[in-house]
Structures are given as structure tokens and as C-alpha cells.
Amino acid sequence: MTELAPLKFATEPPLSEADFEAAIRAVGAERYHDKHPFHKLLHGGKLTKGQVQAWALNRYCYQAGVPRKDAALMSRVHDRELRREWIHRIHDHDGLGEEPGGIERWLVLTDGLGLDRDDVTSMARALPATRFAVEAYVRFVVEQPLVVAVASSLTELFAPSIHRERIAGMLENYDFIDDTVLAYFKRRLTQAPRDADFALEFVKKNARTRAEQEACVAAVRFKCNTLWAQLDALHHAYVTPGLVPHGAFVPA
Amino acid sequence: MTELAPLKFATEPPLSEADFEAAIRAVGAERYHDKHPFHKLLHGGKLTKGQVQAWALNRYCYQAGVPRKDAALMSRVHDRELRREWIHRIHDHDGLGEEPGGIERWLVLTDGLGLDRDDVTSMARALPATRFAVEAYVRFVVEQPLVVAVASSLTELFAPSIHRERIAGMLENYDFIDDTVLAYFKRRLTQAPRDADFALEFVKKNARTRAEQEACVAAVRFKCNTLWAQLDALHHAYVTPGLVPHGAFVPA
Numbered sequence: 001m002t003e004l005a006p007l008k009f010a011t012e013p014p015l016s017e018a019d020f021e022a023a024i025r026a027v028g029a030e031r032y033h034d035k036h037p038f039h040k041l042l043h044g045g046k047l048t049k050g051q052v053q054a055w056a057l058n059r060y061c062y063q064a065g066v067p068r069k070d071a072a073l074m075s076r077v078h079d080r081e082l083r084r085e086w087i088h089r090i091h092d093h094d095g096l097g098e099e100p101g102g103i104e105r106w107l108v109l110t111d112g113l114g115l116d117r118d119d120v121t122s123m124a125r126a127l128p129a130t131r132f133a134v135e136a137y138v139r140f141v142v143e144q145p146l147v148v149a150v151a152s153s154l155t156e157l158f159a160p161s162i163h164r165e166r167i168a169g170m171l172e173n174y175d176f177i178d179d180t181v182l183a184y185f186k187r188r189l190t191q192a193p194r195d196a197d198f199a200l201e202f203v204k205k206n207a208r209t210r211a212e213q214e215a216c217v218a219a220v221r222f223k224c225n226t227l228w229a230q231l232d233a234l235h236h237a238y239v240t241p242g243l244v245p246h247g248a249f250v251p252a
Numbered sequence: 253m254t255e256l257a258p259l260k261f262a263t264e265p266p267l268s269e270a271d272f273e274a275a276i277r278a279v280g281a282e283r284y285h286d287k288h289p290f291h292k293l294l295h296g297g298k299l300t301k302g303q304v305q306a307w308a309l310n311r312y313c314y315q316a317g318v319p320r321k322d323a324a325l326m327s328r329v330h331d332r333e334l335r336r337e338w339i340h341r342i343h344d345h346d347g348l349g350e351e352p353g354g355i356e357r358w359l360v361l362t363d364g365l366g367l368d369r370d371d372v373t374s375m376a377r378a379l380p381a382t383r384f385a386v387e388a389y390v391r392f393v394v395e396q397p398l399v400v401a402v403a404s405s406l407t408e409l410f411a412p413s414i415h416r417e418r419i420a421g422m423l424e425n426y427d428f429i430d431d432t433v434l435a436y437f438k439r440r441l442t443q444a445p446r447d448a449d450f451a452l453e454f455v456k457k458n459a460r461t462r463a464e465q466e467a468c469v470a471a472v473r474f475k476c477n478t479l480w481a482q483l484d485a486l487h488h489a490y491v492t493p494g495l496v497p498h499g500a501f502v503p504a
Contacts, residue, residue, distance in 0.1 A: 067335060072327035075320050080355055083319060083346050094335050103332055
């Protein structure tokens with residue numbers, strides 16, 4: 001069972017919807033990965049091309065894991081209307097028919113960085129810590145109560161600002177990045193808010209006790225930790241002290 | 253872990269594709285639920301309206317479980333192309349956008365039989381054995397190797413003939429059944445073969461050892477058993493001896 005923080009206030013009356021939402025947003029203000037030193041280096045143009053490659057190759061594992069996470073969540077949903085809503089998240093990542101989807105757009109980025117596609121999609125040279133964090137997220141939505149599983153997606157509330165910052169920062173600071181390879185982030189500027197709004201309303205409506213609300217806030221914290229841990233691993237391997245684990249990607 | 257039959261021939265060389273397919277089809281010839289006495293009564297016009305209601309109300313649980321099963325399977329699939337193919341099964345059952353989907357068509361049938369929609373969708377008066385069988389199927393695709401999980405869908409190879417028989421038999425034999433309420437089965441006449449063809453090719457290609465082939469054949473047997481057990485429970489409760497379990501649907 002995935003660990004959640006202890007519920008300190010579980011027996012108190014529920015928070016108002018406004019206070020509940022504020023508690024969720026406070027988690028982002030505290031520990032969303034836009035605060036991580038690695039992101040500051042990435043967006044500020046302080047990384048080498050090899051370090052940006054390492055980031056994109058590792059982050060692929062997360063992109064590729066998201067539709068499995070969403071399918072795992074859907075496999076627990078008995079409400080057909082909720083499944084009909086949630087499934088578009090899988091379409092967004094895997095594509096549907098002619099639409100190639102977000103994972104394909106991520107591979108356009110890794111192509112643009114000069115990485116070999118099979119090397120990226122095999123995930124064989126990703127950091128183990130990256131893959132552990134991604135799989136922790138997939139398991140979380142299987143094991144937690146449904147409303148808590150949904151709440152773990154709420155980091156999307158904080159995503160548009162990091163994506164705007166990333167698009168501007170990377171275009172300005174790296175000569176090996178151009179507009180076409182950043183298509184993934186541009187698309188997420190519209191997709192993420194739609195998803196986040198739906199999930200936030202769902203969580204507000206379905207977390208009725210203080211204990212459920214606290215568990216949802218803890219879920220956002222957990223999810224932030226899965227993102228933060230990925231950047232810690234990148235920073236350790238490719239910035240300071242720069243110790244690449246056995247078998248992981250080594251920039252040329 | 254879901255039980256599978258012991259593998260008697262696991263160390264022998266693999267079957268040819270033709271023999272492997274024949275072994276799969278032999279399972280249907282032996283134990284697909286079109287051979288069950290309850291289906292013979294159903295299609296032959298030998299049931300009362302109350303017994304047909306009991307069948308439709310219970311079978312709803314299976315219909316409603318299928319998209320969860322397909323999402324559970326997708327949650328294990330790392331191959332994006334396979335997920336992009338498999339997702340249309342969820343669309344077929346849950347609908348997509350304007351298309352209402354197979355579960356909605358099943359509810360048109362239960363409406364037509366005079367059942368209350370909330371009563372059907374709550375599943376509260378379904379037979380416990382029905383729900384156990386459905387959940388055993390959902391668990392199976394989570395727990396078994398992926399190719400074996402895919403193989404469990406291959407009862408669709410046998411579905412079109414039962415659907416054709418059902419449409420003709422029920423229209424001819426029951427004055428409370430008309431063409432509109434059988435829309436579910438008419439749609440499945442085209443959907444099931446597409447799905448079955450894809451899954452059969454996948455299984456033939458990916459079950460490479462005799463042990464894997466035997467496990468796939470056992471999966472089709474397992475799936476047939478989940479369908480058969482549902483009819484056994486209906487027969488026991490509503491035909492002979494006609495012992496309805498506590499809390500289950502009682503025809504008016």
C-alpha cells in the first residue's frame with residue numbers, strides 16, 4: 001500500500017470548499033517541481049545539450065506511464081460517465097486515430113535533441129529512480145480510494161505556468177531548441193486546465209469528510225514528490241555530483 | 253492469483269499456428285455458453301418475461317464490467333500502438349462523444365423489458381455469483397501475463413453466431429421483444445469479429461512457446477467458465493430449482 005501522511009485533523013469537521021481548494025493549491029506553492037533547482041537550470045539556459053537530453057530521455061518514462069496510470073484509474077471506475085470523461089486523458093497522451101498524441105509529441109522533442117527513438121522508448125538508459133517514481137504513481141491510483149486517486153492528478157493545476165516558463169526559457173536560451181520541438185508543452189497549455197478543472201470539481205464534490213479531504217491534499221503532496229524525486233535523480237546524476245548510475249544514459 | 257489448468261505439454265515444441273488456432277476454437281465448440289440449457293430456453297422462447305428480465309438484469313453486470321476489464325488490461329500495456337488499438341473496445345462499450353455505446357444499448361433492452369434503470373445499474377439485485385464471475389474476469393487480465401490476458405477475450409470468436417441466434421429466436425418467440433431493444437446484439441455482429449481477429453493475430457504472434465500457447469487455450473476455457481457460471485446461477489435461481497438467493501431480483 002502506498003504511504004500517505006498521517007491524518008492529523010481527521011476527526012474535525014470538513015473544510016469549506018474554498019479552504020479545501022486553498023490547501024490543495026498551497027501544496028503546489030510549496031513543492032511543485034517548478035521550484036526544483038534542476039528546473040531553474042533547465043529554463044535558465046544553464047544546462048548543456050547533454051543534460052537537456054538526459055532530462056528529455058528520463059521524462060519520456062513519465063509521459064509513457066501516464067496513459068497506463070489513467071487506464072488503471074479507469075479500471076476502478078464503475079460510473080460510466082466518469083469513464084467517458086476520463087478516457088480523453090488517454091486520447092491526449094496516446095493519440096486517437098489521426099491525432100498522434102502527447103507521447104508522440106514528446107518523441108519529436110527527443111528527436112530534435114538528437115536522441116535515438118528506440119533508445120528513448122526502450123527506457124533502458126533511464127535512471128532507475130525515474131522509473132520507480134513513475135510506477136509509484138501508477139500503483140497509487142490502483143491502491144488509494146478513488147477520490148484520492150483522482151486528487152493525485154491535481155498537480156495539473158500548477159502545470160500551465162511551468163509550461164509557459166519552459167517554452168519561453170528554452171526557446172530563448174538554447175540554440176538546439178526551436179518552436180516545433182516544444183509542441184508538447186504548447187498543447188498541454190490547453191489540455192491541463194481542462195483536466196485540472198474537472199478533477200478539482202470532482203474532488204471537492206466527493207471528498208466529504210475532513211479525513212477524505214486531508215487524504216486528497218496528501219495525494220497532491222505525494223504526486224509532487226514523484227515529480228520532485230525525478231528531478232533529484234537527474235540533478236544527482238547529471239549536475240552535482242554528476243554520478244551517473246550503472247547503465248544509465250551518458251551524454252556524448 | 254487466478255487459477256489456470258496445469259500445463260501438461262509445456263515442454264513440448266510449440267503448436268503450428270493452425271493447430272494453436274484449432275485448439276482455441278475447440279474450447280468454444282466444447283463449452284461456449286451457447287451450449288448452456290439456459291440459452292436454449294432463452295432463444296427458444298421457453299422463458300417467462302420475468303426470467304428474461306432476470307437474465308438481462310444480471311447480464312448488465314457483465315456488460316458494465318467489460319470496459320473496466322479493458323482499462324485494467326490497458327494499464328499493463330507498455331506498447332502505445334497496442335493501447336491505441338485496444339481503447340476502441342472501451343469506446344464500443346462506454347460510447348464516445350455522441351455515440352452512446354453498448355452499455356447504453358443494453359439499458360435500452362432492460363428498459364424495453366420494463367426494468368427500472370436505477371435498479372439495473374445499481375446491480376444490487378443481481379446474483380452474487382454473476383458479480384463474482386465478472387470480477388474474476390477483471391482480475392484475470394490484471395494477474396495473468398499479457399498475452400494470456402488478451403487470449404481471454406477470444407470468446408468473441410464464438411459470439412456472432414450466438415448473437416444471430418439470439419436476435420432471431422427472441423424476436424420470433426417473445427411478444428415483449430422487438431427489433432429496437434436488440435440493438436446491442438446487432439452492433440456486436442460487426443464489433444466482435446474485428447476485435448476477435450485482432451486478438452487472435454496478437455495471441456498467435458506473441459505466444460511463442462508451447463507453455464504460452466497452452467496458457468492461452470486455458471484462458472479461453474477460463475473465460476468460457478465465467479460466462480457459463482453466470483448462466484448456471486441464473487438457471488439455479490430462476491429455472492430449476494428456482495431458489496432465488498437473499499436480496500436478488502424476484503420477478504413480479
